[in-house]
Amino acid sequence: MIFIVAFLSSLLLSVSSTANALSLNYYDKTCPDAEDIVAKVVKNAAIKDKTVPAAVLRMHFHDCFIRGCDASVLLNSKGTNKAEKDGPPNISLHAFFVIDDAKKEVEAACPGVVSCADILAFAARDAVVLSGGPTWDVPKGRKDGRTSKASETAQLPAPAFNISQLQQSFSQRGLSMDDLVALSGGHTIGFSHCSSFQKRIRNFNATHDIDPTMQPSFAATLRSVCPANNAAKNAGATMDPSSTTFDNTYYKLILQGKALFSSDEALLTTPNTKDLVSEFAGSQVAFSEAFVKSMIKMSSLTGGQEVRKDCRVVN
Incomplete structure (x- = not known):
């Protein structure tokens, strides 16, 4: 829709x-x-x-x-x-x-x-x-x-970033925590290679083999498609089951412990960002409105000098 x-x-x-x-x-x-x-x-x-x-x-x-x-x-x-x-x-x-x-x-x-x-x-x-x-x-x-x-x-903000690192990255570009949560919704479409979340599903830390914030059966599924040591370079998973549809499923998955990236899970670690995740999970309209507002804000960051004739080379 x-x-x-x-x-x-x-x-x-x-x-x-x-x-x-x-x-x-x-x-x-x-x-x-x-x-x-x-x-x-x-x-x-x-x-x-x-x-x-x-x-x-x-x-x-x-x-x-x-x-x-x-x-x-x-x-x-x-x-x-x-x-x-x-x-x-x-x-x-x-x-x-x-x-x-x-x-x-x-x-x-x-x-x-x-x-x-x-x-x-x-x-x-x-x-x-x-x-x-x-x-x-x-x-x-x-x-x-x-x-x-x-x-x-x-x-560039990395998949392993925590909330402080994400906040710093976005604020340096004049983007707020609200923008962070809204723009992260772009993860509702697409695919990720195992290398972006491998550390969450194997040898997470000295105490846990799997990131404890990740839903166990979801982690098990990811382990089945991602060989140890990234042996299969093109292996990976879709960002969410409806990976070609731009919807609010991404936020629902975060609340279920089924987010791929640490940076996705990190959105639950402050009250403000967690509240927004919950709001967007409950309302496609609220997500869409916020995404549009943040996209316009981000895409209005400018810095060029010319109109290239060929996008791959400078004039």
């Missing part, structure tokens, strides 16, 4: 007035069909590969958390410079071709006008909508960055 959030008008006006040159009508005269073009490309890609929506949404998160939403995650490594996409947390990113294809079609319609960063922001929204989640108007006018360093991907 697609939720169209009623309160967006005032929120978007606020964002467009405070963010760096972002506005809702940025391309109205220069490339009015840009969003429709991107939506069509994402939809066609998702029909062929059901993992595309989750991949594109994750790509947008990983872009925005490094240097703002400037499409630096799309740049290829060159010479001695190892780019973000080749940093350890991003090795499993995929579906870059979707953004390449969208850029190619947008360039054919409006050469040199629409940034790769905006295309990625549109695509992330489209990915959520295609998965049955909410829609929203994306503020536009981001520029593409010229710098991409694999070393900076160490700044």
